[in-house]
Structure formats: structure tokens, C-alpha cells
């Protein structure tokens with residue numbers, strides 16, 4: 683269980699679609715052009731993706747003693763209590779916890795969408811919690827890719843145009859943008875759907891577009907907040923397998939909030955939040971609490 687090496691040959695092959703053309707074109711997610719050299723950056727050349735070391739080297743994400751208190755009128759809600767952990771390149775970490783346990787709040791501190799009341803977050807060497815607004819903009823554009831539960835695609839744009847949006851914002855030259863959009867759509871198995879609008883796609887396909895869009899600017903960190911929350915369990919599993927293939931092939935770190943127990947087996951590591959505090963996700967010696 684939780685074996686990072688256990689994975690199907692085709693991350694998209696469980697779609698149940700007869701055509702068989704909707705799975706990621708990059709078999710195994712390994713030979714994806716434009717990817718980084720390897721998950722850990724120091725993996726020996728030619729080593730199959732499933733034999734590469736996972737979670738090695740310097741941490742990409744460092745969370746230290748993060749606390750967030752929401753104050754609405756006289757009421758105080760402690761959404762995060764002294765949360766600390768690290769995540770490494772090429773690692774898929776799931777964050778679980780029931781609704782209201784602080785998952786979204788935690789992801790928002792890491793992605794620079796919110797600021798904590800205490801503690802520190804470092805992502806790819808940047809101290810997120812000290813960045814000025816311009817630095818946060820750059821972080822959100824260049825370093826972090828987001829996937830949300832509700833897909834968040836722009837309805838009037840085609841799948842290809844949606845994937846291209848972050849590159850437009852980053853002023854990527856048109857030829858490079860078009861090349862990467864095509865590569866990303868093929869990676870998520872949607873090359874045949876490039877010109878369709880979101881409403882012409884299934885939920886699972888829309889989320890695939892969202893994953894491709896999140897990867898547009900080659901982020902080092904992928905943040906996914908309940909990415910399977912609006913999908914049936916089979917499609918949700920597909921998206922999770924896709925995320926895992928991407929983590930391996932692009933060498934990114936992924937933080938995925940979910941409360942679906944079925945998906946936890948697909949992650950390298952699970953963090954559990956309870957009332958804003960990290961608690962051991964699996965049986966550990968007594969007295970070990972975060």
C-alpha cells in the first residue's frame with residue numbers, strides 16, 4: 683500500500699471509453715516532452731520513472747509553525763494551528779481531513795493566496811509569507827499551478843485556449859505557446875478535444891484541461907484542492923492517476939487535498955488535518971503529534 687511504484691501502464695486507460703484514444707498519449711507519463719530531467723533532478727539517466735527515488739533532495743515546500751485565525755466579528759476560528767511539514771520534488775502528498783479541518787486554508791497559505799497569522803512558508807526557495815504583492819503574483823504565475831474542485835475553466839474559451847491562458851499572462855511567444863498547449867493536451871489525452879468548449883466536455887475531461895492548464899508555465903508545485911470532489915469515483919481515480927503520472931514525469935511536487943479515502947492509496951504520503959492541526963495519518967508511536 684502507498685507504494686509509489688504501483689501504477690498502471692496508462693494513467694488514462696481506465697476511462698471506460700471505447701476509443702482508447704482519450705488516455706494520456708505519453709505512455710506511463712514518462713516520455714513527456716518539455717518535462718524536467720527527473721523528479722529529484724538527480725535521478726540517473728535512463729532509469730524508468732517508477733524506479734526513480736521519490737522525495738529526495740532538498741524540500742521544495744517548507745511549512746513551519748503556520749497558524750491562521752479567521753476573525754469574523756467577535757468570533758474567532760482557528761483554521762490552522764502550528765502546522766509544520768515539508769514536501770519534496772517528485773512527491774505527491776495528499777492532505778486529508780473532514781470538511782472544515784483546514785485543508786483549503788493550508789493550501790492557500792502555501793500557494794500565496796492568503797497570509798498566515800504566524801509561521802513561515804517557503805516554496806522553491808521563496809519565503810512566501812514575506813513576499814510583497816508583486817512577488818506573490820509571480821509565484822502564482824510561474825511557480826505554482828492550481829487545480830480546483832470546480833475546474834474553473836473559462837466557458838467561452840476552447841480547451842486549447844484555456845490551457846494557453848497562463849502562457850498568455852506570462853507573455854510566452856505564440857509558437858512556443860501553441861507547441862506546449864498541444865503537448866499538454868496530448869499528455870492529458872485530449873488532443874482530439876482541443877477546440878471544444880468546457881460545456882462540450884465531461885467533468886473528467888474538464889478537469890484534465892484544468893490539469894493541463896495548471897502545468898502550462900512549468901510550475902514546480904501543483905496544488906489541487908479536492909480535484910476529484912465533483913467527479914464520480916472512477917473518474918476521480920483517473921484524475922488522481924493523471925496527477926501522479928504528471929508528478930513523476932514533470933518532477934513537480936503535488937499537494938492534493940481530498941477526503942476520498944480511495945485516493946489516498948495513490949499518494950506517496952498522507953498528512954491528516956484535524957481541527958486545523960496535523961495529526962499522525964497512520965498509527966505511530968504514542969506521543970508523536972504535530
Ligand SMILES: Nc1ncnc2c1ncn2[C@@H]1O[C@H](COP(=O)(O)OP(=O)(O)O)[C@@H](O)[C@H]1O
Nearest residue numbers: 752754759761780781782783784785786787788
Ligand atoms: N474566509 C473565512 N472566514 C471565516 N472562516 C473561515 C473562512 N474560510 C474558512 N473558514 C473556517 O476555517 C475552518 C477551515 O476551513 P477550510 O480551510 O475551508 O477547511 P476544509 O478545506 O478542510 O474544508 C472552518 O472552520 C471554516 O469555517
Ligand SMILES: [Mg+2]
Nearest residue numbers: 785786787907
Ligand atoms: Mg476545502
